[in-house]
Amino acid sequence: MNNAEILAKSLLDLGVDRIFGFSGATILPVFHALGATEIELTVCANEQACAFAASGYSRAAEKIGITVVTSGPAITNTLTAVADAHADSVPMLVFAGQVAQTKMDTDEFQHINVKSVFADAAKKVVLVNEMQRIEEVVKDAYFYAKSGKPGPVVIDFPYDIQMAEGEYQGISIDKFRRKYDEERHLGENQCQQFFELLQNAKKPLLYIGGGLNSRAGSEKIRAFNRRFAVPSINSLMGKGVLDETAVWAMGMLGMFGVPAANKAIQETDLFVAFGVRWDDRVSEKVGDSSLAADIAYFDINPLKVQEVRFTRDPKFSFIGKAETALDDLLNYAEKHDIQLDIGAWQAQAKQLKQGHPLDYNRKAEEIQQAEVMEQLAGLITANTKVTTGVGNHQMLAAQHLTMFKPKSFLTAGGFGPMGYALPAAIGAYHAAPDATIISIDGDGSLLMNLGELFSIGRYQLPIKVLLLNNHGDGMVRNIQDFLYQGDHVATKKDSRVNFANVAKELGFPFHRRVEERSQLQSGLAAFMAADGPSFLEIVCDRQEILYPRIPAGKGYQNMVLGPYMEKQEEQ
Numbered sequence: 001m002n003n004a005e006i007l008a009k010s011l012l013d014l015g016v017d018r019i020f021g022f023s024g025a026t027i028l029p030v031f032h033a034l035g036a037t038e039i040e041l042t043v044c045a046n047e048q049a050c051a052f053a054a055s056g057y058s059r060a061a062e063k064i065g066i067t068v069v070t071s072g073p074a075i076t077n078t079l080t081a082v083a084d085a086h087a088d089s090v091p092m093l094v095f096a097g098q099v100a101q102t103k104m105d106t107d108e109f110q111h112i113n114v115k116s117v118f119a120d121a122a123k124k125v126v127l128v129n130e131m132q133r134i135e136e137v138v139k140d141a142y143f144y145a146k147s148g149k150p151g152p153v154v155i156d157f158p159y160d161i162q163m164a165e166g167e168y169q170g171i172s173i174d175k176f177r178r179k180y181d182e183e184r185h186l187g188e189n190q191c192q193q194f195f196e197l198l199q200n201a202k203k204p205l206l207y208i209g210g211g212l213n214s215r216a217g218s219e220k221i222r223a224f225n226r227r228f229a230v231p232s233i234n235s236l237m238g239k240g241v242l243d244e245t246a247v248w249a250m251g252m253l254g255m256f257g258v259p260a261a262n263k264a265i266q267e268t269d270l271f272v273a274f275g276v277r278w279d280d281r282v283s284e285k286v287g288d289s290s291l292a293a294d295i296a297y298f299d300i301n302p303l304k305v306q307e308v309r310f311t312r313d314p315k316f317s318f319i320g321k322a323e324t325a326l327d328d329l330l331n332y333a334e335k336h337d338i339q340l341d342i343g344a345w346q347a348q349a350k351q352l353k354q355g356h357p358l359d360y361n362r363k364a365e366e367i368q369q370a371e372v373m374e375q376l377a378g379l380i381t382a383n384t385k386v387t388t389g390v391g392n393h394q395m396l397a398a399q400h401l402t403m404f405k406p407k408s409f410l411t412a413g414g415f416g417p418m419g420y421a422l423p424a425a426i427g428a429y430h431a432a433p434d435a436t437i438i439s440i441d442g443d444g445s446l447l448m449n450l451g452e453l454f455s456i457g458r459y460q461l462p463i464k465v466l467l468l469n470n471h472g473d474g475m476v477r478n479i480q481d482f483l484y485q486g487d488h489v490a491t492k493k494d495s496r497v498n499f500a501n502v503a504k505e506l507g508f509p510f511h512r513r514v515e516e517r518s519q520l521q522s523g524l525a526a527f528m529a530a531d532g533p534s535f536l537e538i539v540c541d542r543q544e545i546l547y548p549r550i551p552a553g554k555g556y557q558n559m560v561l562g563p564y565m566e567k568q569e570e571q
Contacts, residue, residue, distance in 0.1 A: 003134045004029035004162040007095070008037050010138040013173060016066060018430050020044060020053040024070020026110070027097030029162040031068065041461070042430065045451025047074045049423035051081030051094060052449070056427025058090050059410045060385055062214065063294060063431055065090075070097040072110030075117055080417050083121040085152040087414030088237060089210060089277075091145040092152040093138075094122075095314055100160040103128065114156040122315040123151030128161050135169060135493050139176045147180035149301040184320035191332035194316050198298060199338070202271035203345040206230050207253065210413070211238030211275015211322045212301060217241060218406035220326035221274065221326065231349035238414045240403035247350050255550045256395040259356035261567065262548065262556050264349060265293075272296045274322040277414065278308065286461075297552045358399055360563040365555045366541035367517055369393055369468045373400035375521060376438075376466070379528045384436045385410065385428050389421040389445025392474040397440050419448025425463045426455060436464070436528075443469040443493060450502075456533050457507025463533060465508075467499055470540040478545050503535035510534035 001009070005385040007030060009018075018040045023031050034041060044050045047069045054065025069078055075096055085092045099108045115125045124144060128137055133158075141153040186194070197492050198204055211220055218241045225232060225248055232242055233253045242249040251258035253265060266269070271293040296316040305319045318325050332338070360370035373396045380386070382404035388394040388411045403409045412420040412427055425439035446467055456463050473491040480488050500513040510530035514523040520538065547562030561569065 001163065001166060001168050002029065002033075003128075003157075003164055003166045004033040005036075005165050006134045006168045007135065007138055007157075007162075008033040008039070009168055010135045011039060011066070012037055013170070014139065014142050016064075017501070018042065018057070018470075019066045019068055020050040020427065021048050021068035021073060022047045023098055024074055024110075026071040026099060026159045027068060027095070027157070027162075029159070030095060030097070030157065034068070040430075042426065042455075043442075044423055044426065044455050045449070047077035047376050048081050048419070049426075049452050049455070050085070051092070052420055052423035053427035053430075054092050055081060055090050055389060056084050056410055056424030057431045058085075058092055058427075059088075059424070060407055060428035060435075061431035064093060064142060064426055066093045066095070068095045070110070071099060072112055075114055076415070080122060080415075082118060082152045082154065084412050084415040084420070085418050086121055086123060086353050088412065089150045090152065090545060091150040093141055093145060094152060095152045096129075096154060096156050097162075098156050098158040101158045102160070104158065109534070114154060120156045123149075125154045125156065127156040128158065128166070130161060130164065133169070134161075134166060135171055139171060140179070141174055143173075143176040143180045148182070149304075182276060183324055186318060186325050186328040186332075188332065190316075190318065191329055194296060194329060195336075195338050196332070197270060197294065197315055198272070199340060201294070203268045203348075203387045204270040204340075204342065205264055205268035205293075206232040207271060207273040207276060208232060208234040208238040208241050209274060209276030210235065213238060213275075213406050214243045214323070215406060217275070217323040217326075217419060220323045220330070223330055224326055227330070229346055230272075230340070230342070231264055231345065233257075233264060236398055236411060238275070239398055239409040239411075240406050244402045244404070245351065248346065249523075250349060250353050252398050255552075256399070256546060256548065257550075258358060258399055259548055259559070259561060260349075260353040262550070262559050263352050263356060267345075267348070268293045270294050270296065272298075274298045274326070275300070275320075277304065292493045298325050310324050332454050356565075357568070359568055360547075361544070361564055364541055364544075366543075367395050367514070367520060367538060368544050369470070369474075369540045370544070372466075372520070372524070372538055372540070373397055375524055377401050379524060380438070381436070384408065384438060387411065387421045387424040387428055387434060387437070387439045389441040389448075390416045390418045390475075391442045391445055392544075393440055393442045393445075393468045395475075395546055417448075418445040420503060421445060422449050422452035422456070422465065425465075426461060429463055430462050430477070437462070438464045438465045438466060440468070442474060443467065443471060443499070444473040446499070453503055453506045453508070457503075460507065460532060462531065464501070464527060464530070465535045466527070467535070467537045468540050469499065469537055470542045470544065471495060472542050474542070475546065476542070477542070478549075481545065482551075498537070500535055500537045503533075503537075508533040508535045510536075513537045513539070515539045
């Protein structure tokens, strides 16, 4: 077998049944080797979309997305998606074609130094040479990508190495699984220390991040709160982890967080964070001088825990899987009959959640994105997975939609690349073909990867694409409203293009454009009931401003509710 064939056989050993890729001369041996197997191939419109699709595949299920691309510009096209996966701790493998070893570091056509491109954007970059066994490289990378703080691994695979003969050994994958199995547990003393903190707190608050966004993580935190009912908030990446219908689940925290969550953090005296990165959209406000809360922190990334120990002086910290720590805490609580006395705080949290609902301009002439999200919220089920682009529509979806399960709200958080929603939806569909997949986008974000409408139509994937078209880059326009007195330089996107007609030409059987409020409810209902690729364009108010919002550099006490929620508060 040649090394390309060994790579394909190694992926089969790992249980891989689908890859996302785009072909080219220096990766053809790999594609033809894969073509001789039962592994399915999804070809997207460009390499960035292939990698975003692989990311969506990883985020939507307990799987690892795999991307195969060629050299040169394919590498640079893939960079954005790899950086996004690294920022959001998404495990992924990228196999990159490369010119022959003898041509590397020359002016060879379509050559670039892969390691230098991905140096700060990937968890690891591996250049395969003649001294390595490709089987070992592939299997090791697969488990390394999932281990510790998950992330993308890029394998740089020169053309001559792909073609060289090698020996397939059938190395057991258990060898690699054991290599990266570093499960750490809380000891009895640590559990006792944590519960002493928790029992002494009058107003504890749990903060749930993407580190718990798995079936196991969600089960553990839900079990913890079935027992203790500690008021809980979540990050953008932690959406869906909690039972969002529960009284104690208070919603998303942060710059565009919901009022209840942003008010609760001003009251807490013990801030317990599970699996969070302390993103600047949140962290600049945690530790604000008005907050006097103690901190407990659980995370698998030792560098992040060490940083928090240095900068925030937590009273308790643990390096390891958050769900493992929760399991240890639950066992200890059962064994020692741990009880909490936080009834007054639970009642206050309930009042915060019920007394500070989201609101928007319900008398506006034009359709509001917020009202679309409010209506859509009543149509999604526990079997729905949502992907979003980046912008106001993303934050409004996170604010208004109630997600019932982990891995159901798929969005680009830490790196924030526009153009994520469509390709991620393709990956999500292949990871969970029985789910209802909704891709929510703004017109600016949709245009970044418009080619994926072609991919969805070509493969006739039953993905529902919801476009909130306000003919402008809404989030940036909002910044211009506040900082540049409404001077909207470079954010005016006036166009007569009917995107629903574009979708029709690209193979969407259901395609509709809604311009009047009277059409909204029926349009959404028909969209959700439609079979096959479905596209609904809703023309929205360009002047709509996203609220609540916390101005950059300000703390939670400076949250701006906006005129409609402020009116509600006055009443």
